[in-house]
Amino acid sequence: MTKVVALAGGVGGAKLVYGLAKILPKEDLTVIVNTGDDFVHFGLNISPDLDTVMYNLAEISNEQTGWGRLNETWNCFEELEKMKSDNWFRLGDRDLATHLERTKLLNSGLNLSEATTVLCKKLGVETVIKPMSDETIQTIVTTQEYGDLPFQEYFVKHHFEPRYISHRFFGIYSAKINADTRKIIHDADIVIICPSNPWLSILPILAVEDMKQLISSKVCVAVSPIVGNRALKGPAAKMFHEMNIKPSAFEVAKIYQGMIDGFVLDNLNSSECDLIRACGIIPMLTDTILKDKYSKERLAKEVFDFASQLKKGN
Amino acid sequence: MTKVVALAGGVGGAKLVYGLAKILPKEDLTVIVNTGDDFVHFGLNISPDLDTVMYNLAEISNEQTGWGRLNETWNCFEELEKMKSDNWFRLGDRDLATHLERTKLLNSGLNLSEATTVLCKKLGVETVIKPMSDETIQTIVTTQEYGDLPFQEYFVKHHFEPRYISHRFFGIYSAKINADTRKIIHDADIVIICPSNPWLSILPILAVEDMKQLISSKVCVAVSPIVGNRALKGPAAKMFHEMNIKPSAFEVAKIYQGMIDGFVLDNLNSSECDLIRACGIIPMLTDTILKDKYSKERLAKEVFDFASQLKKGN
Numbered sequence: 001m002t003k004v005v006a007l008a009g010g011v012g013g014a015k016l017v018y019g020l021a022k023i024l025p026k027e028d029l030t031v032i033v034n035t036g037d038d039f040v041h042f043g044l045n046i047s048p049d050l051d052t053v054m055y056n057l058a059e060i061s062n063e064q065t066g067w068g069r070l071n072e073t074w075n076c077f078e079e080l081e082k083m084k085s086d087n088w089f090r091l092g093d094r095d096l097a098t099h100l101e102r103t104k105l106l107n108s109g110l111n112l113s114e115a116t117t118v119l120c121k122k123l124g125v126e127t128v129i130k131p132m133s134d135e136t137i138q139t140i141v142t143t144q145e146y147g148d149l150p151f152q153e154y155f156v157k158h159h160f161e162p163r164y165i166s167h168r169f170f171g172i173y174s175a176k177i178n179a180d181t182r183k184i185i186h187d188a189d190i191v192i193i194c195p196s197n198p199w200l201s202i203l204p205i206l207a208v209e210d211m212k213q214l215i216s217s218k219v220c221v222a223v224s225p226i227v228g229n230r231a232l233k234g235p236a237a238k239m240f241h242e243m244n245i246k247p248s249a250f251e252v253a254k255i256y257q258g259m260i261d262g263f264v265l266d267n268l269n270s271s272e273c274d275l276i277r278a279c280g281i282i283p284m285l286t287d288t289i290l291k292d293k294y295s296k297e298r299l300a301k302e303v304f305d306f307a308s309q310l311k312k313g314n
Numbered sequence: 315m316t317k318v319v320a321l322a323g324g325v326g327g328a329k330l331v332y333g334l335a336k337i338l339p340k341e342d343l344t345v346i347v348n349t350g351d352d353f354v355h356f357g358l359n360i361s362p363d364l365d366t367v368m369y370n371l372a373e374i375s376n377e378q379t380g381w382g383r384l385n386e387t388w389n390c391f392e393e394l395e396k397m398k399s400d401n402w403f404r405l406g407d408r409d410l411a412t413h414l415e416r417t418k419l420l421n422s423g424l425n426l427s428e429a430t431t432v433l434c435k436k437l438g439v440e441t442v443i444k445p446m447s448d449e450t451i452q453t454i455v456t457t458q459e460y461g462d463l464p465f466q467e468y469f470v471k472h473h474f475e476p477r478y479i480s481h482r483f484f485g486i487y488s489a490k491i492n493a494d495t496r497k498i499i500h501d502a503d504i505v506i507i508c509p510s511n512p513w514l515s516i517l518p519i520l521a522v523e524d525m526k527q528l529i530s531s532k533v534c535v536a537v538s539p540i541v542g543n544r545a546l547k548g549p550a551a552k553m554f555h556e557m558n559i560k561p562s563a564f565e566v567a568k569i570y571q572g573m574i575d576g577f578v579l580d581n582l583n584s585s586e587c588d589l590i591r592a593c594g595i596i597p598m599l600t601d602t603i604l605k606d607k608y609s610k611e612r613l614a615k616e617v618f619d620f621a622s623q624l625k626k627g628n
Binding site (some may be wrong): 042043044045073075076078079080082083084085086093094096097098100101103104107121122123163228 | 330356357358386387388390391392393394396397398399400405408409410413414415417418433436437528555
């Protein structure tokens with residue numbers, strides 16, 4: 001009966017989403033996914049975070065890499081490499097089918113929400129997955145070495161090695177929240193911010209139209225993507241350093257201050273609880289490292305129970 | 315020193331082209347390929363005849379099927395089938411790389427001639443291959459059962475089973491001959507019409523702008539795609555029947571009457587030589603069934619020697 005909306009980026013977010021989908025009735029969970037790292041590659045519409053969430057929920061994701069598909073083959077990619085074509089974004093043969101089908105659906109006139117619904121059905125995913133917007137939003141990362149880089153070039157092509165200076169979301173000011181998505185958020189009781197990169201995965205979602213305001217009346221809990229002083233995946237910790245901030249769960253909580261009521265952080269960060277509490281946020285300590293499906297389910301249950309006990313504006 | 319231009323469609327044409335490439339210095343041969351069956355599928359620009367000619371010349375074609383690539387795998391296609399997506403055009407994993415690369419090149423602003431040159435280089439093809447035009451030309455086949463069908467739907471999706479009524483080349487009136495291609499044809503001594511479907515592979519090439527006139531001053535030889543009363547591949551013989559014409563090499567020669575000086579037909583059609591001669595066309599009998607690389611080379615040599623002895627307007 002408690003309606004949950006989860007905000008998620010790629011790998012880390014998808015793991016918690018997997019757990020939430022296991023513990024909640026499917027009609028009570030909606031996942032809103034970052035599309036700021038979507039891009040067009042070889043003419044195909046690629047939505048890496050939507051794919052990662054879908055593949056995780058369909059249990060066809062590659063657990064080793066965290067992205068891409070189980071039992072993947074690379075023959076198309078091998079030919080592209082032989083042709084000395086762009087080879088910085090690895091396109092698996094099976095993964096390609098998703099990009100082909102999405103491109104076909106979008107070309108036929110569907111918006112990204114509709115195309116995502118069709119793809120989920122085709123992949124057997126019953127959880128409702130929504131892109132943060134149907135409009136194109138492009139994350140541009142400004143780096144010391146290369147200036148402006150489209151997100152996937154920063155993240156994949158350059159392995160987030162260039163020094164981060166700033167970023168922006170091109171197209172964000174005209175982007176809208178899909179009407180169905182808006183209704184789902186409106187009807188939600190709890191919002192869970194998954195352990196994704198706050199700047200590059202969660203803030204773009206919150207920047208779409210009046211998303212922040214829509215969420216402001218809900219009980220909102222975030223899960224730290226920083227464990228100890230490291231990010232389990234991706235550039236979050238490195239970005240903190242480059243902003244001259246010591247990476248910590250507390251620093252993540254501060255980013256969400258004013259919006260979240262509770263914050264879930266790893267036992268390794270227990271010393272930060274008082275700082276978090278001082279910001280008006282209730283901390284909850286637990287083991288946030290998600291090794292397997294059991295730990296994903298366990299954390300999902302803990303986060304959901306924690307959120308269920310909170311009231312708005314504790 | 316004799317400059318040869320070959321006009322070719324897909325499988326049958328590509329076999330003779332392979333032989334010509336083996337016997338002629340690479341600077342003396344240019345292949346002009348039908349693009350009337352090009353189409354956009356899943357957002358990708360697919361040029362089936364260009365691909366078949368390229369793959370044959372690169373010796374990476376599937377000799378069993380006549381189309382597609384050697385050592386192909388079908389994992390992307392398998393996923394599309396699982397998703398119950400369009401599955402009538404089989405997309406191999408390795409073949410996909412060509413479509414991706416072509417789409418990228420065209421999206422980057424290259425025209426089809428330029429994109430083809432780049433692809434040939436990447437695949438190690440040294441023979442010059444030119445599309446008949448850089449503009450989009452779509453062959454539409456009108457059928458009894460389904461009305462108008464885009465060529466690939468007639469040919470691949472419906473296995474050319476629907477009854478042929480007529481066809482047209484959408485876009486043909488505004489299509490132009492690429493300036494480089496025009497110069498090559500202008501400088502050519504001999505034009506060889508490969509054993510491809512006359513209506514669907516060769517006539518579209520001849521219909522582009524002033525192609526017929528450009529060719530009219532050259533010695534021109536065609537090779538029959540009809541052996542006995544059958545087409546070795548594709549719908550040519552079936553189309554003859556549906557036009558209430560008995561399929562024969564002679565009927566093919568008549569289609570090219572006024573343009574060709576010589577006509578190469580199979581020994582099985584020897585009884586048609588007099589009819590062909592009566593049309594003012596010099597016939598040459600040989601074995602036109604191309605089983606292996608030796609027979610391709612042998613036929614190419616015979617056709618070239620035959621054309622070399624002819625004079626315009628015998």
